[in-house]
Amino acid sequence: MAAQRIAVIGSGGIGGVLAEAAHSAGHQVTMCVRTSFDRLTLETPGRTGEIPVSVVTEPGALGEYDWVLLTTKVQDAASAAGWLRKLDDGRAPVVVVQNGVEHRESIAGLGLQAQVLPALIYVAAERVRPGHVVRRGPATMQVEAGEIGERFVELVSTDDLSARTTSDFRTAAWRKMLTNLAPNPITALTLRRLDVLREPDILDLSKGVLAEAVDVARAEGARLTHADAEKVLSDYIEKFPPTNGTSMLYDRLAGLPTEHEHITGALVRAADEHDLPVPLNRTLLTLMRALRPMRMPSI
Template sequence: MSTRHTRVAVIGAGAVGLVVAEAAHDAGHDVVLCARTRPERLVIERSDSVRELDIPVLVDPGEAHTADWVLLATKAQDVAGAAAWFDGLIGPETTVVVLQNGVDHAERVGPLLPAGATLLPALVYVAAELLERGHVLHRKGARLTVQGCPDTAGPESFAAFDAPAATPAASTAGDLPGERFAALLAGSGLAVEQVADFRTAAWRKLLTNAGANPVTALTLQRMAVIQQEEAVRTLTRALLHEAVAVGVAEGAALTVDDVARTFDMYDSFGPNDGTSMLYDRAGGRATEHELITGAVVRLGDQHGVDVPLNRAILALMRGLNHK
């Protein structure tokens, strides 16, 4: 008697997509990578290793078959394009994990999913750079954060960027999507951590992006510009204070301590580390400013919270992306 392996489809062959595809493969599942174009090779490079992945790649949505899990790892602004894969991959029993930035995963992706699919928002703490098509440099971070049951730990337990190297091999699935996702990647190189207050966790993740991402993209500098230039550091801190005020208005349990916590995270990076927005700008790709700085401005307007610095940064990012 044969046992069917769990079928996992990863949409997006960028930095995050390759790292999570590797994890699902290492956890023993049948993995397929869905991409716009087929890379010649799939390579994940780390400080101590270079690994080539043997994972099939689909480029035609018409060839897709229903998966048990769909891991959506495109940039947030590319969801509409990724939706071409949904009909072929998603059935009534499929769980879709949205591995993207922002605080509106469900609102943005949910309306595009076929009826019956389960949606699970996830926060990605993986610092990885796409060096060229199919070749990723995974610098640090190996954590995905999802909604847990009410008695799981609060997000304050997971403030640091780095996480344990692997999820426990003995992890078992419960009934909640987050529990099942943790079990799915058990034994891989990614740790899936569950929090009771996902709203606060999502805003804490947004803070990590709202300061460093636009600042590095606009200056075309890596993390050293925030770590070493006092004027830039002051501006970044002010951007985060505005974002905290908006998050509180949204119901997140943020305080000014979260700004200090975010700067501790920034300072833990190497001076030559970058951000996803910097990598996208350097690669000539569109940036996620509307889902990060744009979210701070849009929700600030809704709640009557003044965010003049984020508004100015958003204007500059829109100008940067103007075609």
């Protein structure tokens, strides 16, 4: 593929990982940032290096682009309106790389003409300070099937990022929700990394949280079973390093607002629509809502 011009909105963990992948695939990357920095550094298990990107802090400084990647937290998507409107030339697709199940809804109110490609990413990536991202392993992505999805897969696939399309994005997004609904709030509330899931009582709680979630996901049209939820948890115990965290834990440590309304909150809202009981998720949501953002000592 010829070199493409890629604008990445958001320069946290996922913005950093995608900038790294796009640069190593031979593309030109511009980071649209809220908190400025001089250089983008990517730290991985094998190496630490600088990724050559342009950094812009004002939409007025943007040129023309072939792709727009939105990598803010879901609750910040609307605040990126200035960037998105300036980039909205009706040609460059907007790839929304976020957790949750609201990829289109999060920017629907902006009335953009661009085509939107919903995307999911699995990776452990932590922005430890502005312009410095730690990626603790390779990344995998799933995007909605179609012509734009195929092109996006070609755009970002590298040795460290494998991407594919899926014809059932709804199921993929709810499967991703299963990976977030227990670990994200539990790590954020306990201020522990994934090792916390190995505590027998926490594992039991997680099983209950995901059992509720599977019923809601199925009511929402996702093709998931309780065996899928069991597999998500056994993968966490057997395959994920216990020293990995979650994006919600990283936000809590940094004293930033967390994404709970768009993960646990989205699940509870869907459950209410289907009249399904989700007492464990509702309790996690109540606790997450009660947290006050304050910077925590690093763990």
